[in-house]
Amino acid sequence: MPLTKTFPAWNLEAGAYGGRRSSSYLREHQQYRPPSKPENHYGIDTVVEDLNATSITPPQQSYASFTQFNGVPSPENPPRIIDSGLNHELSHTNCAAPPGKKTSRLVATLFYKSNSPRVSNNAVPSPRKGSSPQPAASELASSDLPASMAPRSSLDTFPLEPPTSEPEPLDHLYGSYISPLCITSFLHLMSTFPVPAGSADPTSSHRCMDNPTHPRVVELVLSPAPSPDYLSLTDLRRHELIYRFELEWNVDVVLQPDTLWRRHPRLVVFDMDSTLITQEVIDLLAATISDPPDLAARVADITHRAMLGELEFDAAFRERVALLKGLPDTIFETLRPVLDVTPGVKPLIRALKRLGVKTAVLSGGFLPLTSWLAKELGIDYAHANEVIIENGRLTGEVKGLIVGKERKRDLLVEIAAKEGISHDQVVAVGDGANDLLMMDAAGLGVAWNAKPRVQMEADARLNGDTLLDLLYLFGLTREEVESLTS
Structure with missing residues (x-):
């Protein structure tokens, strides 16, 4: 069977178990638990609003009006079984589309950003973490977008009017995880986008991907997806309402069409510096030179500006390599x-590898280190820049084409063609402006703790502590991830 509803909601208005939406999102997502089964532990799927003032029996129908399903489903005999506490639908919104029809579902994966908590201006203490002081500017994640700036395709398209106030963080009030109210708020937000004409009533379901009580990752399936005639998926990903929701709840939202290719990628391509490793190799090389004493700072400044997209990567790389002239070739082994x-x-x-997915590292760094790291990790393909060495020392020049943004894109296309892989089944992960063309050529481009411009333009943003979170984007649960990595 397809994905079952793991966010079971008694529809208090219509009397259907999760089948139709009521006028109240909070009431719609209240779960009814029989009195005979007391529940002392409250998790993600429990009541989000006090039930004392709410009548559980629907106004139009009651349990007595339902009979156990027998025979062929019909309006008089709905395919619903209610007997001895069992409530089961024989058909649901995630079934395959009827013959001649196509499914239109959108998958939203919500990641709670536990590594970069936001602090309320009202200084209301968290019920789980206690109060915490406002972090200093130096402690804020460098990958965060400026407040009130939604992701856009270009920095030039920012509105000229004064920015709106930053939304109040809500996770410290309702839970430092993906709370029921967070899910409800997101469903309410998505309901504001028009669906295709003639579509059935919107429905949704969710799965807690890592923890059913205090999940850090939640996957929602929305059907039908918002109408592409009104808003393309690219524009939806960069919509200001979604960005403000992310700020309010301290989450990253990744939107993907629910297709076969999402669940079965065949090639994953990585940048190296600040992606597979936490450093920039060229900065490490410059740090080994003591004369002139400001060389490391000069190289680091050029690197930072190039990653932000302020400098053309190819020219900036040649300029930095020229500053490394005279280093011994043994420096790569030392690093x-x-x-x-x-x-x-x-x-x-x-x-x-256990899933049969090919991997590649396309680096704007140096081939000796990139090839070595790829071998250590078991990565299938490795491409980087080759520096010229004479008499055992770097000449300050580069051999062949610079592995910049155009070359990275071309290498991704070449590897996919060699392996016979459609671009829809390619995932590209990077952090800098020189990764954007590579990410655009892939079916899914993922910005990993990336620079602001990359965060704005990428298909998906991950700002967590572990790159293993990438597997959640393929629909894998924590249990399945543990099976693959054991």
Whole structure:
């Protein structure tokens, strides 16, 4: 059977168990639990509003009006079984489409950003974490977008009027996880987008991907998806209402069409610096040079500006390499033990290999280190820049094409063609402006703790502690991830 409703909601208005929506989202998502089964532990699927003042029996119908389903479903005999506390629908919204029809479902994966909590201006203490002081500017995540700036395709398209006030964070009030009210708020938001003409009433279901009580990752399936004639998926991902929802609830929202390719990628391509590893290799190289003393700072500044997209990557890379002239070629071997692999990368590559997914690293760094790291991790393809070495020292020049944004895109296309893989089944992960063309060529481009411009333009944004979160975008649960990585 397809995905079952794991957010069972008694529709108090219509009298159908999760089949039709009422006029109240809060009431719609209240779960009825029989008195004979007291529940002392409240989790994500329990009541979100006090039931004392609410009548559980629908006004138009009651349990007595339902009979156990027998025979062929019809309006008089709905395919519903209610007997001895059992309530089961024999058909639901996630069934396959009728012959000649196509499904129109949107998958929204919500990630709670536990590594970068927002603090309320009202200083209301968290019921779980207690009060905490306002973080200093230096402590804020560098990947965060400026307040009140929704993702856009270009920095030039920002409105000229003064920005609106930043929304009040709600996670410290309703739970430092994906709470029921967070889900309800998101469903209410999505209901404001028009659906295709002639569509049935919108429905939704959800799964807690990691923890049923205090989930950090929740996957929602919305049917039908908002009308592409009104709003394309690209524009929907960058909609200001969704961005403000993310700010309010301290979450990242990833929207994907519910297709076969989402669940079965065949090639995952990674950037290396600040993606597979936490550092920038060229900055590490510059740090080994003591004369002139400001060289490391100069190289780091050029690197930062290039990653933000302020400088053309190819020219900036050649300028930085020229500053490294005279370094011994043994420096690459010296740096191997210094490389800090991003948390989650090793089990992620292991899981992808067990799934039969090809992997590649396309780096704007240096081939000796990129090839070595790819071999250590078990990555199938590795491409990077090759520096010229004479008499055992770097000449400050680069051999062949620079692996910049155009070259990364071309290499992704070449690898996919060699493996016979459709671009719809390619995922690209990066953090800098030189990764944007590569990410655009893939079926799904993922910005990993990325620079603001990349966060705005990417299909998906992940700002967590572990790159293993990527597997949740494929619809895998924590239990399945643990099976793949054990």
